[in-house]
Amino acid sequence: MIRLIxxxxxxxxxxxxxxxxxxxxxxxxxxxxFEVGGLKTVDDPxxxxxVDDVDYCIEQANDMVAGEGDFAEYxxxxxxxxxxxxxxxxxYPICEIDLYQLSSEIYNHGLNVKNTEIVSGxxxxxxxxxxxxxxxxxxxxxxxxFPLCVNFSYYADESxxxxxxxxxxxxxxxxxxxxxxxKDICGGLR
Numbered sequence: 001m002i003r004l005i006x007x008x009x010x011x012x013x014x015x016x017x018x019x020x021x022x023x024x025x026x027x028x029x030x031x032x033x034f035e036v037g038g039l040k041t042v043d044d045p046x047x048x049x050x051v052d053d054v055d056y057c058i059e060q061a062n063d064m065v066a067g068e069g070d071f072a073e074y075x076x077x078x079x080x081x082x083x084x085x086x087x088x089x090x091x092y093p094i095c096e097i098d099l100y101q102l103s104s105e106i107y108n109h110g111l112n113v114k115n116t117e118i119v120s121g122x123x124x125x126x127x128x129x130x131x132x133x134x135x136x137x138x139x140x141x142x143x144x145x146f147p148l149c150v151n152f153s154y155y156a157d158e159s160x161x162x163x164x165x166x167x168x169x170x171x172x173x174x175x176x177x178x179x180x181x182x183k184d185i186c187g188g189l190r
Contacts, residue, residue, distance in 0.1 A: 002014070002030050002031050002034065003047065004048065004049050005054065005089065006051055006052060009054040009055065010048065010088065010091070011084050012084070013030050013057070013085075014082070015029055015081070015082050017080050017081075018079045025081070030061070033061060036049045042093070044092075062082055064080065065077050065078075100118070113132060115130075115131040116128055116130050119139065
């Protein structure tokens with residue numbers, strides 16, 4: 001069995017083939033099916049592989065067994081069995097967000113960024129105020145409950161009064177996507 005995790009879910013999954021001759025299941029080959037060699041991992045408390053969408057992975061395995069979707073040309077595989085056990089997602093912390101490092105990245109990479117400042121008390125989440133060269137500013141809130149990535153969950157745009165957070169959320173998922181978020185928020189990268 002292997003463990004797959006995304007921002008909101010963790011599962012243990014195996015794919016095995018029933019061997020009629022020996023009346024037992026063969027070895028688990030889920031690692032091959034999901035090509036885990038190319039995935040990032042977390043090792044605590046047990047090794048788990050980081051994927052974009054756990055549910056999609058489960059659907060793909062079930063489609064392979066049913067011979068549907070991407071696997072329609074191979075037809076049903078009635079001797080293949082997919083076993084999924086849901087795990088406690090909170091047991092698999094991926095990384096802590098370093099707010100000071102993120103603030104520095106926004107300052108160093110954001111086009112037209114004059115200054116960044118870590119602000120407290122604006123909302124329940126940690127907030128970075130970004131000041132642009134023209135004097136305008138926006139606030140970027142970081143959601144510490146989803147440490148897989150820097151989640152730009154609040155964004156104060158030009159329609160907001162100073163210090164007010166927009167109800168429109170701009171989420172950027174993925175470990176390196178905060179730079180894409182910086183590009184979107186700051187109008188480009190240096």
